[in-house]
Amino acid sequence: MNKELSPQYDSKQIEDNIYKIWEESGYFNPDNLPTTHKKPFTIIMPPPNANGSLHIGHALFVTLQDIMIRYQRMRGRKTLWLPGADHAGFETQVVYNKKLEKEGRSFWEIPREQLYNEIKDFTLANKKYMEGQLKKLGASCDWSREKFTLDEDVKKVVCETFEKLYNDGLVYRAEKPVNWCTKHQTTLSDLEIKYEEKQDKLYYIKYKVSPSASSGQVDEYIEVATTRPETIPADIAVAVHPKSKWAKFIGKKVINPLTKKEIPVLSDMVVDLTFGTGALKITPFHDPVDFMVWQNHKNEITIQPFSVINQYGKMTAEAGTDLAGLKVKEAREKSIELLRPVLVKEPEDYKHQVSVCYKCGTTIEPRIMMQWFVKMTEKPAGNPSAKLRTRKSLRDLAVDAVKSKKIKFIPARFEKIFMHWMKNLHDWNISRQIVWGIQIPVWYCQDKTNEICKKNDGVIVSSKNPEKCPHCGSNNLKQETDVFDTWFSSGQWPYATLMTTKECDFKKYYPTDVMETGWDILFFWVTRMIMFGLYRTGKIPFKDVYLHGLVRDKDRQKMSKSKGNVINPLEVAEIYGTDAVRMALIVGTTAGNDPIISEDKIRGYRNFATKIWNASRFVLMNYKKIDVKPKLTSADKKNLKDLESAKKKITKYLDKYDFNHAAETAYHYFWHTLADKVIEQSKPRIKSENLADAAAAQETLIKILGESMKLLHPFMPFITEQIYQILPTTKEKSLLMIEKW
């Protein structure tokens, strides 16, 4: 055979062109779809973080969502797939911080405004690059409606929600224990910390009972077990379990072994009798449990709690001259040196879980800070605002929607996981001390002459700049510098996007049909979207939640640059074709489980693309107009029947989100039925002198090929569209993309 007529399909030559044809057709935009497309079908694309490039995990979500969209579009639905990008506040700032470190610049020395603008340029450049990547992957989304989490109109919606939450008493400002990352200089929500097992020491320290209060005996003391002796200077009490052997000292005083100050002995059930000594030192500003104990015993404790560790993880002057200035770790050693005379025994090795920053692994310092919180489990206070149709807590709104099956999870087991998490919800700290994000819409009146201003610290919550204080008229206002936790804004994504498109899509396309995203952000994102969606609009944001897993390599390893096992979707798409990459991601992958992908697997589906190409070539090469009425044989009829049953099967699978089986069925049908059987059987007949039979064979072939292209299109859109375009049965200017399924 002539080598120049390569029998192999060259994806590179056609993909860009096909995408261009689709884009120019305008059919990505539901408004341009033929009038036969009626009922809407909507997916809001989870906005990728615009702080890098798309990886294979993104390719997975693009493929899954594109399959749903293309399938529904072919079924005649008015399909809207709304793309977007996320500024990804903290994550992006971390990425940019690293970038600066590499360049030898100091993140902390750059003025806030300059830093913001630099990160903005960086983010917008990434965003643009990612858009190109999405197109390469064949995403048939409506670019005319693209949104960004920092669009002014989106920010406005987000800030309005905050204001509404505040007015309903669901947002509050308070000084409470929060997670502080000493490296990134910001607080983090409870979800943004992880626990690491660490080998530490458990120290047993004598707290001498104050002689003035004791029964006259000299050497009486309480033994306290702690892993953090460096915080002893901030101890303001000792709590013991009422049934512990220390109970007799309840109400008396002990001497703080470092500051020598008298501190009270409290009784509290939180102290675990079976752990340590049954006595707990109370350091409210460095431990959340201690903070709670302090709150419950305020009238028994005269000393105001204070902090001995600063925001950089170093000891403050309040820690005393011996410790001041030392890092926490050094202070721990130093304090033990000082405490040696009062140690009960040698410290024990102790393995425990320590909370660390999920990004950098730095040990989290619990700190008490004035922060903004969202109430998750309490009902709105006072008169709910007009639009609020319910008086349920944010949690109950979401729980009820899932319980009543208004929102379904695929796979269903995530419903249990969802419920379990919702049960243990705590209030959500949404303020971050970073520059990259949406500034919290709060102003503080600096004059505070008015009583109201005095009472609430001059807080003015307003989704737009108030210019002057509504209480005293002062124009001496200062805006809050903290920004929102990114998930506070992305948690509003479904309605924030649809409310701000110029076509006013909210009415038409909300609630959306499916939310397709990774299970790893179920708590970060999905739960919040459900809560905010119901709270703000009174309606669920989506009906079904399809959760996919994390893409792994053939040894089940997570992909990471350091392991060198990352697959860049665009690189492999360049070599094997986008269609092959998409198939490799779908076949063998079930909802909620981690897809496994390797170059071998992609190569396998590249082979399939070649097979499609060659089978089509065969059909086309042998197709010529015969002016005889085709006479279908029983074999032809059976073949057409097989096609119908394959079509039914695939449809059934697609309708229940079983993309794995849908794709596999289409693959199997094409290769092992159409190519191996139908084509093989047709060979002698095509050349037959019985023209009616030859025509029948041809007609059957071309019909089956055309239908097969439809069945494969959602999965492998490029090659199928290309073949459809050259089929003799295709009408001028028509596109497979909107052919009827």
Next chain:
RNA sequence: GCGCCCUUAGCUCAGUGGUAGAGCGUUUGCAUGACACGCAAAAGGUCAUAGGUUCGAUCCCUGUAGGGCGCACCA
């Protein structure tokens, strides 16, 4: 501590209350006028383990073992 999940062919995974499936890999033929990125065939599994329910269980229930993961204020 509370909770979720997994264990099926050499590998990666599907699946069903009634003789076990796919892809890749392996073996054996084939340079067959679409395709060697191919064609035709073949080998390969007490479906982790012990009980129970059932006429019948890989599938349902209980326990056990191994593995993965989520949540959590044990100093």
